[in-house]
Amino acid sequence: MKGLKISKKNLLIIAIVVALFIILGSLIPGFLSIKNLLNIVRQSSIIAIVACGMTMVIIIKGIDLSVTGVLSFCAMVNGLLLLKGWPIPLAMLAGLAVGTLMGLFNGLMVEKLGIPAFITTLVVGNVGGGLALLLNAGKSIGGFPAPYVFMGNGTILGVPVSNYIMILFVVVTSILMSKTRLGVYIYAMGGNETVVKQQGISTATINFFVYGFSGFCIAMAGILLSGQLDTVHPTQGEPYQLDAIAACVIGGVSMLGGEGKVYFALIGALIIGVQRNALNLLGIHPFYQNIFVGIIIIVIVALNIHQKRRTIEHSKIF
Amino acid sequence: KAESKGPEIAFSLKTITNDAFQKAIADSVEAAAKAAGAKFTLVTAGQQTAVSTQVSQVEDLIAKGVDGIVLSPMDSKAVIPVLKKAKEAGIPVVLVDQTIEDGNEDLYLSYIGTDNFNAGFVAGETLAEVLGGKGNVLIVRGANGSSAGDQRVDGFKAGIAGTAIKVVGEQPGNWANDVAMQVTENMLQANSNIQGLFTASDVMLNGILTALDNAGKTSVKILSVDGSDDVKEMIKDGEVYGSMAQFPDVMGTKAIELLMRAINGDNMSDVPKYIDSGTTCITATSL
Amino acid sequence: MSTTQLLFSEKVRRFVKRNGSVVIFLILAIIASIFVKNFFALNNFLTIIKQAAIPIIACLGITLVLMTGGIDLSLGYTLGLCSITVGLLVKGVGLPIWLSIFITLLVGLLVGFINGILVQVVKVPAFIVTLGTGYIIFGIAQIVSSGSDINRLPANFRAIGVTNIFGLNTTVLISLIICVVMYYLLHHSTFGRSLSAFGFNAKAARMSGIKTERLNISVYMICSFLVAIAAILLTIRVNCAQPTMGGGVYTFEVITGAIIGGASLFGGIGTVIGSVFGVLTIKVLENCINLLNVSYYTYQAFQGIVILLAIIFENVKNRRL
Amino acid sequence: MKKTILEMNAITKFIFDEHGQPLRGTTVKILEDVHFDVKEAEVHVLVGENGAGKSTLMKIIGGIIPADEGEMLLDGEVITFAGPRESLAHGIGFIHQELNLCLNLDVAQNIFLGRERQKKLFIDKASMYTEAREMLLRLGFDIDPKTMVRDLSTAQQQIVEIVKVLSYDCRIIIMDEPTASLTKSEIDKLFAIIHDLRRNGISIIYISHRFEELKEIGDRITVLRDGRYIGTVDIEDFDYDKIISMMVGRKLGAMFQSSHQVQDEVVLEVKGLRISRNTEPINLYVRSGEVVGLSGLVGAGRTELGKSIFGSRTYYGGEILYMGEEIGGLHPSNLIEKGVIYLSEDRKLEGLVLDMSLKDNITMASLKRMYPKTKIDFKREEVVAQESIDKLNIVANSVEQICNTLSGGNQQKVVVAKWLLTNPKLLILDEPTRGIDVNAKSEIYKIIDQLASQGVAILMISSELPEIIGMSDRIYVMKRGAIAAELTDKREFIQEKILSHTL
Numbered sequence A: 001m002k003g004l005k006i007s008k009k010n011l012l013i014i015a016i017v018v019a020l021f022i023i024l025g026s027l028i029p030g031f032l033s034i035k036n037l038l039n040i041v042r043q044s045s046i047i048a049i050v051a052c053g054m055t056m057v058i059i060i061k062g063i064d065l066s067v068t069g070v071l072s073f074c075a076m077v078n079g080l081l082l083l084k085g086w087p088i089p090l091a092m093l094a095g096l097a098v099g100t101l102m103g104l105f106n107g108l109m110v111e112k113l114g115i116p117a118f119i120t121t122l123v124v125g126n127v128g129g130g131l132a133l134l135l136n137a138g139k140s141i142g143g144f145p146a147p148y149v150f151m152g153n154g155t156i157l158g159v160p161v162s163n164y165i166m167i168l169f170v171v172v173t174s175i176l177m178s179k180t181r182l183g184v185y186i187y188a189m190g191g192n193e194t195v196v197k198q199q200g201i202s203t204a205t206i207n208f209f210v211y212g213f214s215g216f217c218i219a220m221a222g223i224l225l226s227g228q229l230d231t232v233h234p235t236q237g238e239p240y241q242l243d244a245i246a247a248c249v250i251g252g253v254s255m256l257g258g259e260g261k262v263y264f265a266l267i268g269a270l271i272i273g274v275q276r277n278a279l280n281l282l283g284i285h286p287f288y289q290n291i292f293v294g295i296i297i298i299v300i301v302a303l304n305i306h307q308k309r310r311t312i313e314h315s316k317i318f
Numbered sequence B: 001k002a003e004s005k006g007p008e009i010a011f012s013l014k015t016i017t018n019d020a021f022q023k024a025i026a027d028s029v030e031a032a033a034k035a036a037g038a039k040f041t042l043v044t045a046g047q048q049t050a051v052s053t054q055v056s057q058v059e060d061l062i063a064k065g066v067d068g069i070v071l072s073p074m075d076s077k078a079v080i081p082v083l084k085k086a087k088e089a090g091i092p093v094v095l096v097d098q099t100i101e102d103g104n105e106d107l108y109l110s111y112i113g114t115d116n117f118n119a120g121f122v123a124g125e126t127l128a129e130v131l132g133g134k135g136n137v138l139i140v141r142g143a144n145g146s147s148a149g150d151q152r153v154d155g156f157k158a159g160i161a162g163t164a165i166k167v168v169g170e171q172p173g174n175w176a177n178d179v180a181m182q183v184t185e186n187m188l189q190a191n192s193n194i195q196g197l198f199t200a201s202d203v204m205l206n207g208i209l210t211a212l213d214n215a216g217k218t219s220v221k222i223l224s225v226d227g228s229d230d231v232k233e234m235i236k237d238g239e240v241y242g243s244m245a246q247f248p249d250v251m252g253t254k255a256i257e258l259l260m261r262a263i264n265g266d267n268m269s270d271v272p273k274y275i276d277s278g279t280t281c282i283t284a285t286s287l
Numbered sequence C: 001m002s003t004t005q006l007l008f009s010e011k012v013r014r015f016v017k018r019n020g021s022v023v024i025f026l027i028l029a030i031i032a033s034i035f036v037k038n039f040f041a042l043n044n045f046l047t048i049i050k051q052a053a054i055p056i057i058a059c060l061g062i063t064l065v066l067m068t069g070g071i072d073l074s075l076g077y078t079l080g081l082c083s084i085t086v087g088l089l090v091k092g093v094g095l096p097i098w099l100s101i102f103i104t105l106l107v108g109l110l111v112g113f114i115n116g117i118l119v120q121v122v123k124v125p126a127f128i129v130t131l132g133t134g135y136i137i138f139g140i141a142q143i144v145s146s147g148s149d150i151n152r153l154p155a156n157f158r159a160i161g162v163t164n165i166f167g168l169n170t171t172v173l174i175s176l177i178i179c180v181v182m183y184y185l186l187h188h189s190t191f192g193r194s195l196s197a198f199g200f201n202a203k204a205a206r207m208s209g210i211k212t213e214r215l216n217i218s219v220y221m222i223c224s225f226l227v228a229i230a231a232i233l234l235t236i237r238v239n240c241a242q243p244t245m246g247g248g249v250y251t252f253e254v255i256t257g258a259i260i261g262g263a264s265l266f267g268g269i270g271t272v273i274g275s276v277f278g279v280l281t282i283k284v285l286e287n288c289i290n291l292l293n294v295s296y297y298t299y300q301a302f303q304g305i306v307i308l309l310a311i312i313f314e315n316v317k318n319r320r321l
Numbered sequence D: 001m002k003k004t005i006l007e008m009n010a011i012t013k014f015i016f017d018e019h020g021q022p023l024r025g026t027t028v029k030i031l032e033d034v035h036f037d038v039k040e041a042e043v044h045v046l047v048g049e050n051g052a053g054k055s056t057l058m059k060i061i062g063g064i065i066p067a068d069e070g071e072m073l074l075d076g077e078v079i080t081f082a083g084p085r086e087s088l089a090h091g092i093g094f095i096h097q098e099l100n101l102c103l104n105l106d107v108a109q110n111i112f113l114g115r116e117r118q119k120k121l122f123i124d125k126a127s128m129y130t131e132a133r134e135m136l137l138r139l140g141f142d143i144d145p146k147t148m149v150r151d152l153s154t155a156q157q158q159i160v161e162i163v164k165v166l167s168y169d170c171r172i173i174i175m176d177e178p179t180a181s182l183t184k185s186e187i188d189k190l191f192a193i194i195h196d197l198r199r200n201g202i203s204i205i206y207i208s209h210r211f212e213e214l215k216e217i218g219d220r221i222t223v224l225r226d227g228r229y230i231g232t233v234d235i236e237d238f239d240y241d242k243i244i245s246m247m248v249g250r251k252l253g254a255m256f257q258s259s260h261q262v263q264d265e266v267v268l269e270v271k272g273l274r275i276s277r278n279t280e281p282i283n284l285y286v287r288s289g290e291v292v293g294l295s296g297l298v299g300a301g302r303t304e305l306g307k308s309i310f311g312s313r314t315y316y317g318g319e320i321l322y323m324g325e326e327i328g329g330l331h332p333s334n335l336i337e338k339g340v341i342y343l344s345e346d347r348k349l350e351g352l353v354l355d356m357s358l359k360d361n362i363t364m365a366s367l368k369r370m371y372p373k374t375k376i377d378f379k380r381e382e383v384v385a386q387e388s389i390d391k392l393n394i395v396a397n398s399v400e401q402i403c404n405t406l407s408g409g410n411q412q413k414v415v416v417a418k419w420l421l422t423n424p425k426l427l428i429l430d431e432p433t434r435g436i437d438v439n440a441k442s443e444i445y446k447i448i449d450q451l452a453s454q455g456v457a458i459l460m461i462s463s464e465l466p467e468i469i470g471m472s473d474r475i476y477v478m479k480r481g482a483i484a485a486e487l488t489d490k491r492e493f494i495q496e497k498i499l500s501h502t503l
């Protein structure tokens, strides 16, 4: 693929990943087993899907803190409808629609009222979380139809269905970002909003799309997660908020906007997944796990940034 | 499996930080496992409500190929798929503290635990008795979405049902002292006439006591759940009326005993699916 | 066009525009006074002030960090670490109180120093640095405490935070003093000016002779230092030292306070009055929720919606002004 | 007689907020009763002092902001533009005074922003690159359309901006100081383009403070002063002094004065400094009371040299001596304390904090000196800022005005004011008069001369040759990151001579 050029800059991330795998593989028996690797990818798929939307949001200098609540709420809507006997596609559609609507609401607040994304998304997340609890009086639900659970837990050709869905999301988002007008506008808006406006491009469209899409991704992640667990838990979204943002940043998405690639956010998600898996497999005490997680996140991003700076210095003309 | 090294047993639970009771279970499982010559791994989800984290962790354990798993499920449904995977992989599982949905008894050897609803129920009954069947009480709940906390509060409400005791305030303390303190303070502003208080866990008692103390309400009868060492002190000092003691040691020893038997290939068909580790209400008189 | 004299009304307008959280707070307080039973009572106000005093200290810390365009997600965990540290030192080890406090404050400074160095020197985005150090600090706090808490702290230690002077307890007074100092620092000293400049345009600030490197690191240190103070006071208030004090939720509450107070995540903007009233707004809201005994499941949603309404109102008002 | 295509009558504009709406209750007018018209196939030059309202008037034509009073007629019909897109749709292109590019996109993406070439659903990058390259080459610029705009120099960015606007089929093109950051050769190319456009019936509104350009390309000149229309003259009647007096309201004396005396003491000495791994070492010196000009083409590395001295860029070996003391690698704050300052060519990124007030910016570099005890004395600050405003004739509503809302030239004056306030001993000025009107320019030249008389050493980087020639005691010419020539004899200070060294 032409869009996936491997520049020097990206080489480092790949090198780190490879090195990580070799080291971990030799340290941990069973780490490099296909089963475990697929396991990791499946676990990371939730983070990766959320990161698809999050990448866009961060690129336009926003942030989406609604993951916690929206992820749970949409899954709850979808789950309750499933239990009511709705056909799977319809129930899922309802869940996705709710997520998209909540995202659009964020877009509306940001665009029309100029409310900081931080606040509106945090609030929408809180409201979603509250509703998720309220819908079923704080209890989890489960026992979904088999095809639905298959989507979360089943495999096709030995690969978890979740991974296909994740790849679909990453590829579609990536194409959208690199090959369509909207993608260019999203980057442009992260670079210089004034120009975008002067060019007559509607920032409303971009805001609505980006936040709406993020809501859509979050909803999809929530639905997929409840397929994986065969359960909807009203607070199941909690671990994914910071993980998704961290995945983006580890993958080189700049918090200052205008920069980032979905492929690398995926790698970021995988790095998080690998690291959690490895620490569990190594049997490290939870207290020390926290310390490792912290150090690894910082070190990876530091290396990435160091590399970037070097490439910039070397590109100086003369 | 290398016989010389002994089997590997893992314990997965929500957290052991600032939860004396969870820590006690973990300690007892670890001690029992070591005593049985097993290699022990502890995994915690960290957050109280991160159910999917727990599921991933158990998946990792299965992938790693541990020989037995002790599980304190954070949600009664969410762990079912992963327990199915454990079963496929032939890894025996014992549940402690919390059980899973009815109808999945084939997925685990046995569940050893306290009946949370019952603990709350006894606390309710006790409080009703102490207050003479009437009075206003406050409830400080756990974090929203925690089924153990919900069951205890539900039990408590069932325990006081039919008496003239009124729940005038019920707010979440998030298993945290500072939050519990703040909600207690605020609830006291709305209801100064309080005779009793129920909290879903000992872990919030410090904050609650301080709030009551600051408001000059020293005669409020407090009932709690867990029966940790700290609370025993408080009961002795008369600050807390009683706590529903659970028996983490029983859970740990029993769980490892069962697992070791299963690992050694014993016939497990005679093991009951529920083993009550017991609850007693500790009060100043019982200490 | 000549320099126009600022009219009084113009001054008021500017104040309101710059300190929107004061308006939000007043509106909320008035509505609550009318509609929430038991809200309008001196005792209740004192309760709210006591509850707000400690987060205000932390919020002023994070305000500085936000002004640089950074963020400190480790704040809540630093609070936990400092809480368990002071508890252990005072009760577990039995060091003299002043020494325990001194060491705890040093721990705070150290955490801030590490955050600052990583942000400034290693150039890792603050979001990631503090996310990472948050995990690390939490891990350390857990190890230090081996997961358990320390309660029933010595009375002479608690006296530092709970003694009443002129009807207010020392915690509130300490918080007040910190507000005044921070007000001076932020709005009357070259430090605050440099901070704003740095937050808006780091390059220009550096080339104008502001020691931005030092400034950036010191901001994280001040923040963590204030958090350490907050931790000590919170430990005293709750009468319990534990590593889970604070945590991620606390961090977000404090940041939300600052944002309601008008601080910008992109740097440059932040005020003491804004942040103080931002926290007060949140505390009034939580107080009302408890007073009304709002169903615990709608707690979050309710809180969120009110904050959003308030901010929408504020923004609309700003356009009209 | 050419046909009038655009006409503006009695335009008034009050100071406005970010949406272009007048501030509530304001009576401050930026434009008052202004008349302006454009004829077919003409270059209409608009001049006026900084803050006269030129850019504001253009923003109204460009649909960025609406006029509060008055009407605009296009082809004889009253028209209002709801936004820049509408203006563009009516064939009006706008090259802004401030760069308006997305730094994180490449050249082609910037040029085609908003009208990307598409193949079915997807953008057709290949054809965009080809088209962009052709366009750039046709206009005579060799810039790779795949480069990120961030990696271009200011001048190259300006060119991209120009090419972008030219690529639309416009009948009227507004150029707001397009040459402010260009050097001679680019300017020549631009003028050729302008002539070409006019021949093809396109009208151009041209704003510039460089008077020597006007005669070359202008057909008519309109003068604004303090937001009011003063008059329009044909280029045949162009008379420098007349225009100046229309602009300023009085006559202007000689532009360049030289009352300073070069002294022997060497203040700055650069020995063997290399600004890049593969450039020749640079040797130069500046003496007390001396104004040294540093000339060269865009990309010659003058800015890099300045920044290397000022500690805001890494360099590759060499010594930088200030009063005999090595200052290489020192922090700007230490340098400022010692009296070394560098005025950046990029006022938006490095010169100003645009979101802060004029007063805050003026005192920014002197905070430590003015308030050693760190407590800010607001009254004194206001007085100091006001003095600077008066001295440099900065047009502003108050010392509290946010720099963002100042006119481009006035922003530049604020930067100059900031540095003058630090009491420097060595001034490195990088394009100090970029975007500044003639009147203010002559003021700044006077100030430079005065400073030199007081023994201050001045290294002046400039792309305006008249300025270099008029002010310098000595001239260095840079080429490809190294010094190509040193001119010491004032008789050698002629444009052709200097240019010959740059090529």
Ligand SMILES: Nc1ncnc2c1ncn2[C@@H]1O[C@H](COP(=O)(O)OP(=O)(O)OP(=O)(O)O)[C@@H](O)[C@H]1O
Pocket: D015, D016, D017, D030, D048, D049, D050, D051, D052, D053, D054, D055, D056, D057, D097, D395, D396, D397, D405, D406, D407, D408, D409, D410, D435, D437
């Ligand atoms: N939004 C605003 N609020 C207040 N004043 C403004 C605003 N926009 C412009 N001004 C003022 O209007 C005046 C005219 O500005 P304008 O940019 O049109 O000047 P100009 O003639 O283009 O000057 P220059 O030659 O320096 O570019 C300036 O004094 C400027 O400070």
Ligand SMILES: Nc1ncnc2c1ncn2[C@@H]1O[C@H](COP(=O)(O)OP(=O)(O)OP(=O)(O)O)[C@@H](O)[C@H]1O
Pocket: A315, A316, A317, A318, D150, D151, D152, D153, D154, D155, D183, D296, D297, D298, D299, D300, D301, D302, D303, D304, D345, D463
């Ligand atoms: N941000 C940047 N990143 C990479 N290269 C750059 C950057 N800015 C400038 N350059 C390169 O550095 C060289 C010098 O640029 P610059 O235009 O600043 O030099 P200069 O001699 O100061 O010219 P002028 O002052 O006329 O703009 C050019 O070749 C330019 O392409």
Ligand SMILES: [Mg+2]
Pocket: D054, D055, D056, D097, D176, D407, D408, D409
């Ligand atoms: Mg202008």
Ligand SMILES: [Mg+2]
Pocket: D302, D303, D304, D345, D430
């Ligand atoms: Mg330059």
